[in-house]
Amino acid sequence: MLPMKILFFSAKPYDKQFFNVYNEPYGFEIEYLETHLGPHIVNAVDGQEAVCVFVNDKVNAEIISVLASKGVKIIALRCAGFNNVDLEAARAHGIRVCRVPEYSPEAVAEHTVAMLLTLVRKTHKAYNRVREQNFSLNGLLGFNLHGKTIGVVGTGKIGGAFCRIMKGFGCRVLAYDLFPNTDLQAAGIEYQSLEAVLSTADVVSLHCPLNPATHYLINENTLAMMKPGVTLINTSRGGLINTAHAIDALKSKHLANLAIDVYEQEEKLFFKDLSENIIEDDTIQRLMSFPNVLVTAHQAFFTEEALTEIAQVTLQNVDRLRRGEEPAQGGSLV
Structure with a gap:
């Protein structure tokens, strides 16, 4: 042959x-x-x-x-x-x-946790401060994950791995999936409706595939269901979030933190060195202007x-x- x-x-x-x-x-x-x-x-x-x-x-x-x-x-x-x-x-x-x-489901799940911890404890800001010999703690106040309610949308291999990690943090984990995982239920993961998960969780993490049913799953309506001050993380596919609606929620402070490893227009940006270029995508530039937004360039699998x-x-x-x-x-x- x-x-x-x-x-x-x-x-x-x-x-x-x-x-x-x-x-x-x-x-x-x-x-x-x-x-x-x-x-x-x-x-x-x-x-x-x-x-x-x-x-x-x-x-x-x-x-x-x-x-x-x-x-x-x-x-x-x-x-x-x-x-x-x-x-x-x-x-x-x-x-x-x-x-x-x-x-490696754990690779993506662990990156999700890394992004979450970075946001809630502001370690990225602390790192930059200390390198400039600024040892002040002002503006670095975070919050414990222990005891918080984590909402997980999609409990396939990656979502399941993330659920188990967050249980280890001492969190209550709520999940939504069309096909509940009995092993996760036995481990203490609570399956509820999408609306119940979104309205109850302090942190919402997306781990579902992108298809016609999930495109713009996170929009002005589903964002409004979430608690004021919620943290949203997406390490799945960029098209799950209507970015314009997320920006509006950030501006109104309804969305307290946003972490994305994926972006709906990422094919024009990610996996490239654009450090010497003028980026014409005003949406990603607006996102990166928020101090409470963390962006990584489709790195979770890496x-x-x-x-x-x-x-x-x-x-x-x-x-x-x-x-x-x-x-x-x-x-x-x-």
Whole structure:
């Protein structure tokens, strides 16, 4: 069997580092492109039977049609979310689609906790102060997490890991999910309606997928359900939050703190060094102007353990599909 050629999009140095190591047993011919997949670059596909894409690559019907015409048989997502792929178009063109359904739920859950602690204890501000020899505590007053009520929307692998961590902090954990997890219930997680979770929680953390039903799940109506002074965290997908409505809630002080590792227009910003550029996105600039907003650039997944799992599972998925076998771990989408 001749080596399969795979073209990677949105590839960064760390992708090359991990995929090159774990490709040795397979011997795939891998080419890496730093640009995201879209109409501007799709014609760069030339002789590859597989493309490997990430969260901000656009794999719509138009792109899939071009990929099919160029002989692509496999679209491999090196992530769990697949809201950026038109699965029906892929099915119509006979292209298989696979993903990494779980790589390290703890990586994202722990980053969520890190963001939460940073906001409520203002450690990022303390760090900058001390570096300037300012040892004053004024303005750094925080609050305990112990005894607080944490609302978790979505209790899949990541949401479940976050629930368990927060129980360890001594919090009451309320959860909303269409399919309650009996193991979490046995661990003391209380499932309630979405409205009950939002209206009761001191901290709301989002861990659900982005789909038509969850798009702008957090909007002016659901924000109004929340307690004044609530803290909101999103490490799932940017489109879960209507950013304009969140800004209004921040301005009115109804929303006391906001932490986001994802942003609905992130494909124009994240994973790039724009330190020498003028950012034209006024919305993200407005968000970052708030002292009670913390933004990280889709970093929650970024651990050695997660990148190892992503590389291993992605390559295994492609290998199994080219052999006519199904990917393991529920990795097949089409």
